[in-house]
Amino acid sequence: MSRTVTDAAQAASELSERFSRARRAVFFGGAGVSTASGIPDFRSADGLYHQHFRYPPETMLGHDFFVSHTAEFYDFYRERMICLAARPNQAHLKLAELEREGHLAAVVTQNIDGLHQMAGSREVHELHGSVHRNVCRGCGAVYPAEWVLAHGGVPRCEKCGGLVKPDVVLYGEQLDERVLLASVRAIREADLLVIGGTSLVVYPAAGLVSYFGGDEVVVVNRDPTPADATADLVCACDIAAAFDF
Numbered sequence: 001m002s003r004t005v006t007d008a009a010q011a012a013s014e015l016s017e018r019f020s021r022a023r024r025a026v027f028f029g030g031a032g033v034s035t036a037s038g039i040p041d042f043r044s045a046d047g048l049y050h051q052h053f054r055y056p057p058e059t060m061l062g063h064d065f066f067v068s069h070t071a072e073f074y075d076f077y078r079e080r081m082i083c084l085a086a087r088p089n090q091a092h093l094k095l096a097e098l099e100r101e102g103h104l105a106a107v108v109t110q111n112i113d114g115l116h117q118m119a120g121s122r123e124v125h126e127l128h129g130s131v132h133r134n135v136c137r138g139c140g141a142v143y144p145a146e147w148v149l150a151h152g153g154v155p156r157c158e159k160c161g162g163l164v165k166p167d168v169v170l171y172g173e174q175l176d177e178r179v180l181l182a183s184v185r186a187i188r189e190a191d192l193l194v195i196g197g198t199s200l201v202v203y204p205a206a207g208l209v210s211y212f213g214g215d216e217v218v219v220v221n222r223d224p225t226p227a228d229a230t231a232d233l234v235c236a237c238d239i240a241a242a243f244d245f
Ligand SMILES: [Zn+2]
Pocket: 136, 137, 138, 139, 140, 141, 157, 158, 159, 160, 161, 162
């Protein structure tokens, strides 16, 4: 039977206590972790997106669109997906600290913004890739987000002229199997699973957390999730405030 806490200070105190006991906790995070840093959640995108883009984000972030409308894909990608001004918030910073202190084994994230690494986390499994890696399909050369921003139109590899594609899992593409397996392993071996900032409805989130066989599951999310029913503790509050301990 799960217990729900709505007060952020109470949530922080409960999280602090659980993490202090944990030796290999895993944090599974989604878009809500990044929205606290000002990064828009394109999955819950509203009409704003349509004001000067002719297609909905789900279309523009599809594999087929990347192939057929590469220049328009990059217009959207540069303007909406790369947010270099964003900085880690309290949740990112606390997770990095918990890893340094030996309580947290890994972060598994659906986000592509690199904020966990910027905060100092080392073991980060990026299920959907990262805007910070953009790979030449010809020779495999890797370019940072800054390079993509500095090149208008369709970016071409400086070494071979090949088309550069973001190392981001687009709709219609498979997840990287190595990342998926590493995430499963981390979750399976975890003694505490904290799920944060995700509605857990996007594949493969719901499936992945089912590998957890440890002691306690905590959900930190403003809105209800399918995991609430089986979680030991649900913190229905702001995620950055819940990690303020
Ligand atoms: Zn190349």
